[in-house]
Amino acid sequence: RKEVEQDPGPFNVPEGATVAFNCTYSNSASQSFFWYRQDCRKEPKLLMSVYSSGNEDGRFTAQLNRASQYISLLIRDSKLSDSATYLCVVTNTGKLIFGQGTTLQVKP
Amino acid sequence: DGGITQSPKYLFRKEGQNVTLSCEQNLNHDAMYWYRQDPGQGLRLIYYSQIVNDFQKGDIAEGYSVSREKKESFPLTVTSAQKNPTAFYLCASNYAVTVDQPQHFGDGTRLSIL
Numbered sequence: 102r103k104e105v106e107q108d109p110g111p112f113n114v115p116e117g118a119t120v121a122f123n124c125t126y127s128n129s130a131s132q133s134f135f136w137y138r139q140d141c142r143k144e145p146k147l148l149m150s151v152y153s154s155g156n157e158d159g160r161f162t163a164q165l166n167r168a169s170q171y172i173s174l175l176i177r178d179s180k181l182s183d184s185a186t187y188l189c190v191v192t193n194t195g196k197l198i199f200g201q202g203t204t205l206q207v208k209p
Numbered sequence: 210d211g212g213i214t215q216s217p218k219y220l221f222r223k224e225g226q227n228v229t230l231s232c233e234q235n236l237n238h239d240a241m242y243w244y245r246q247d248p249g250q251g252l253r254l255i256y257y258s259q260i261v262n263d264f265q266k267g268d269i270a271e272g273y274s275v276s277r278e279k280k281e282s283f284p285l286t287v288t289s290a291q292k293n294p295t296a297f298y299l300c301a302s303n304y305a306v307t308v309d310q311p312q313h314f315g316d317g318t319r320l321s322i323l
Contacts, residue, residue, distance in 0.1 A: 194306070195240070196267075
């Protein structure tokens with residue numbers, strides 16, 4: 102079983118839609134959690150950290166459920182520019198463990 | 210501008226050849242990392258370094274070697290022992306390995322076999 106698992110998608114949604122991505126992790130000792138965004142053939146860039154209480158950054162909301170070892174990312178009012186691969190990342194003693202990514206394609 | 214610089218952007222390797230990928234950072238970070246990404250896959254850790262003159266194997270170190278002679282630099286050599294080197298290689302850095310903070314990435318090197 103992979104340490105971090107994501108549904109690879111692709112998720113094809115129209116502009117303005119709300120879309121949610123899920124991620125599960127297997128190591129209960131994981132300490133920090135992030136969502137990264139990766140555009141085609143580019144390096145990953147930090148989208149947002151994920152906190153236990155849940156956190157929001159504009160149209161993006163991240164949630165963490167430590168009991169279920171589950172992380173989510175909600176994108177509201179999708180834009181064409183949101184099309185990318187979203188990587189779920191957990192840490193353990195400073196090392197990042199990456200999920201394989203979920204691909205989002207927002208259509209006009 | 211502070212950041213991580215990887216070079217070259219594209220690299221081609223012949224059979225039996227060793228190639229070296231460069232990674233330089235001016236963020237004053239102690240920790241540096243090398244990852245490999247294959248199409249449709251997440252990143253996998255090759256090697257990491259917590260401090261100058263120290264480095265540790267990651268999950269897929271076989272066929273690779275690194276050095277950390279300066280804080281700013283962490284070059285990766287893909288040796289001829291790495292039979293499937295075609296991938297996207299990403300270098301990253303962080304304040305320290307033990308600090309669970311997000312890592313900063315360079316813009317990557319694409320390595321292909323000739």
